[in-house]
Amino acid sequence: MPAETLEFQVEARQLLQLMIHSVYSNKDVFLRELVSNASDALDKLRLEKLRDDSLDADVSDLHIEIDVDKDARTLTVRDNGIGMSYDEVGQLIGTIANSGTAQFLKELREAKDGANTEGLIGQFGVGFYSGFMVADEVTLVTRRAGETKGTRWTSRGEDTYTLEPVDDAPQGTSVTLHLKPADPENQLHDYTSPWKIREIVKRYSDFITWPIRMVPERGSDTDGDKAPEPETLNSMKALWARSRDEVLDDEYHDLYKHIAHDWRDPLETIRLQAEGTFEFQALLFLPEHAPYDLFTRDFKRGVQLYVKRVFIMDDCEALLPQYLRFVKGVVDAADLSLNVSREILQQDRHIEMMRRRLTKKVLSTVKDLMAKNPDKYATFWREFGTVLKEGLVTDPENRDAILAVSSFASTHHDSEPTTLKSYVERMKDGQEDIYYLTGESRQSIENSPHMEAFRDRGIEVLLLTDPVDEVWADAVGEYEGKKLRSVAKGQIDLDAEEDDEGEGEKEKQTEDFAALLGWMKEQLAEDIKDVRLSSRLTVSPACVVSDTGDLTPALENMYRAMGQEVPDAKRILELNPGHALVKSINQAYQEREDRTALTDSAQLLYDLAVLAEGGRPKDPARFVRLMADRLERAL
Template sequence: MSKKHTFQTEINQLLDLMIHSLYSNKEIFLRELISNASDALDKLNYLTLTDERLKDMKFEPYIELSFDEKKKTLIIEDNGIGMNEEELISNLGTIAKSGTKSFLSSLSGDKKKDSALIGQFGVGFYSVFMVSDKVIVQSKKAGEDKAYAWMSDGKGEYEISVCKRETQGTQITIYLKDEDSSFASRWEIENIVKKYSEHIPFPIYLNYTDTKFEGEGDNKKEIKEEKKEQINTAKAIWKMNKNELKDEDYKEFYKSFAHDNTEPMKWIHTKTEGTLEYSTLFFIPQVAPFDLYRVDYKSGVKLYVKRVFITDDDKELLPQYLRFIRGVIDSEDLPLNVSREILQQNKILVNIRAASVKKILGEIENIAKDKEAYEKFYVQFGKVLKEGLYSDYENKEKILNLLRFATSKGEQNISLKEYKEKMPKDQKSIYYMIGQNLELLKAAPVLEKYHQKGYEVLLMADEVDGFVIPSVNEYDKIPLKEASASETLKELGEEMIAPEIQKSFENLIAVFKEALGDEVKDIILSVSLTSPVALVGDEQNAMMANLMRQMGQEPPAQKKTMELSSNHPILQKLKDTQDKELLIDTAYLLYASAKLLESGSVENAKEFSNLLNKTILKTL
């Protein structure tokens, strides 16, 4: 007896898109199903070596494809781990871990681009509904007795019933739409497998009927022979020698492995022999993975031991700041039954990880030699690289060399090395400013002090900057200093204020202090400002502020010193004004405008607006 179920709302949305919109590259459905079958074989392969209940199982892994041109059907079968009833529901009927919500929110409306996202978001199974009227999945989980059939036409519901299946694994029967019947063809299937699944590390067999003719004339006979032929090399590409492989082999393996229709930007293939024996194959994608900035991001690296899949869910295989990397680590020295806890402290893996990080950073350094190529890389991955400054002390200098910054002189992608080479001889430090966006930073009045000296200031507006940059004390023996900090400004050697000028501003400063009270630390005169006012002072410790917020506490506001330009016409007129109310209102307006330039907002917008209107009216 079958039970009817309704797809989750998000799955319904996804299916509707698959069936009606994402038509640009239908053949990827077969790539996705073969990739899922390979994962199922990987998982069972591991269990037959580590699970006592399954150690006696005879495991000869295969993926088998069959088709019927007349019936317009295509069958994909594997003898992998299989699914029970509960797993059929969670994997094929609900959102589970598929990332469907992220997929839906990432759609652009461009059919070609959107269809390329299907595999990356773990929703590849549903692509089968682009080409089918009906799909039946029959599956039996390894070590269990019952088999179950899952059936759906992709129109909102699916049914699950008990079925018969002798061996563990999964069989998917696809009833093709009339316009997609070409997929029930030997040549079409072979071409797709060669294109996308050549390096799946398990044999893929194709069952087909070979028709031959014998004799001549009236004696000519049609002879049909059922054949089964392996149509992929089934070699683990990462175990092969580089000279056996072409660029195309790497590119197509990546597309299948990473479920990505775009070619990788670069790849790093290493085979190491000696004290440790291991192979690694890493890819740098062209486009950032959808979950790059999510806490629950999925690791893109699979761990194998002697070609046996161990895990694809260990975020410790590479440091977090390299989470955009896709690839494989295959060790000859680890035990097969290594546990998650042991993995995190295993010396072999620690050494492999350290060597892998150096290789990857080395390849990124190579990309950086081509300015245009590196700009494309940096747009995608620059922000996460910065995280390494805080977490990877050993490679801190390498990471610093890979970072790029905008500057107060209009540079967009300058390195610290380039900045240092351009520094005037009298400049003592590398100066930087951290803010909410580049436009606000460029407009910061305090930069005027640096322009007058001919000094360039690095402008940093990524969210991560406030957390990691203060932890960088120096670059190549030159200190890094926050440009608006009081101690840094002393380094510029501000020209002394003449006593008579200081005296002429005493009343104005007193009124401003009365007006602003505890809002500011102090109010002082400046001769180097060309803007009327600037806020200067030490930046809040971003790491401490972040920790306080994580504990549910709002960090205390940092008071800054307000500098008044002794040369600006506004201040020159204000110092001779006797209207105290106007002075108090103007003090607040100037302070609020400085805050506006600093953060893009004022705390009390209504009060600011009322005061502005009042002052304008009074002036008129």
């Protein structure tokens, strides 16, 4: 097969140009990424050999090799791992097959400095492209284990790349960088320098479980009949297997960066050593920032699984629940089979035991942050609170633990969130329920008509703005014996302790408005199931509320968006008997004025109530006509 010259996919071309022409604060990360890719290839080959003993592949000395040539100004990173086929090279390197590519490129363009861009390099498996930061040309030679033909890929990082088969490629992959001239002012070091290679490997890759060997320097004046032995640059020590006193925080941080492809240090490091009938060690990390693809379907969740320090799989989802998908790290089990699959893990009782222990450990760590380091906790909750609250719905076993570390915006304070425990401690005498209201933003909730009576009486209300809040508040139901009640659902009477005079006034209002309420219920029967007087309104003329057991409109829309059939639930229209508009409509009804005009007024009042809570009138054109007519009369 002759050599082919192919064009990069548009996104790949854009990414290449950004990497080549942007200024990075630390170009050393290219070697970290190439070594990381090589390590992954070795892991994959060892697993393939475990699963298929007939695979024609040499696994006797799996390693990574770094070879520099000063005279030719080349640096080669070589491994004898799984390798790639001809088609895989074209698919994996010529394109970026990821649904989040557009967002990735957008963030890369908008990164304000080198520190920000550095952390984006490895996130979509595009670490290979980082070689173009330091090289004018990159050549890749690879042969997939078990195959006889290899592939050569070459590009100068412009619009095209060359792909051709080769007969003499060794098993694995080698990436050769034809280095740019050193330019210290732009952080472009001499990457043919052995001391620089040692420094980068020690800093970023010392914990890699495969030996990283540096071939003796070529292009030097070294004499001697016998070539010196390759130098192993990394310690290959599993950090999680060493005592806490033996490991520096920087070493933990480097391991996190390697696993998470994050340039920042983790927010918190979590160590766990479980002993007894089933032994395992875990080294987990809470990130400082949420990745931008955290809520996408393609987000890779889970931690790395090892068995007796032998790598088994990346992104082991069975070890942590979905709502802890942001946690990164390593779990090393002593008693699992090396030949284990994801399907087997779902059924393994040992995995379930580990999952429970790890989940409780993560939640207890967050609780410790809350008590001992409020600033760290505030960062954690800002970045991951929305995700953690998913567990209130999906993990009843740990619901109390999640509630204990959850905090919510509240009318008690403009900026600082509150816990449910603090809310309960501040409850007014005689208050039996914890009140909350959901909405799109704090501002829209605070301006809601449903809040008026609570604001006037100084009763605290939780302001819940995340979509998941619609679900968990119903699922949880209560906290420490106090019911969670939406101020937009059911009948709420904040005047339960009224004196006889107040009760008498309420009864008189009910009598005065009874006929109007019955008539409006008939006129609006297509939209509502009842009309009643409200005790929650003090300023607005009307509001719509859901019945106690009904879904809110937002929750109905959420279920429909997920493809679930939800029956339309009619709501309740509440009128403010003290409002001038409501009084006028009642007076007009009692004086038997034009019923057509009254019907229009009733519809307008209902539409205004729907608008006030952020909804949309069923017939916007009619609403506009009615409103224009009323404005014309007023003028």
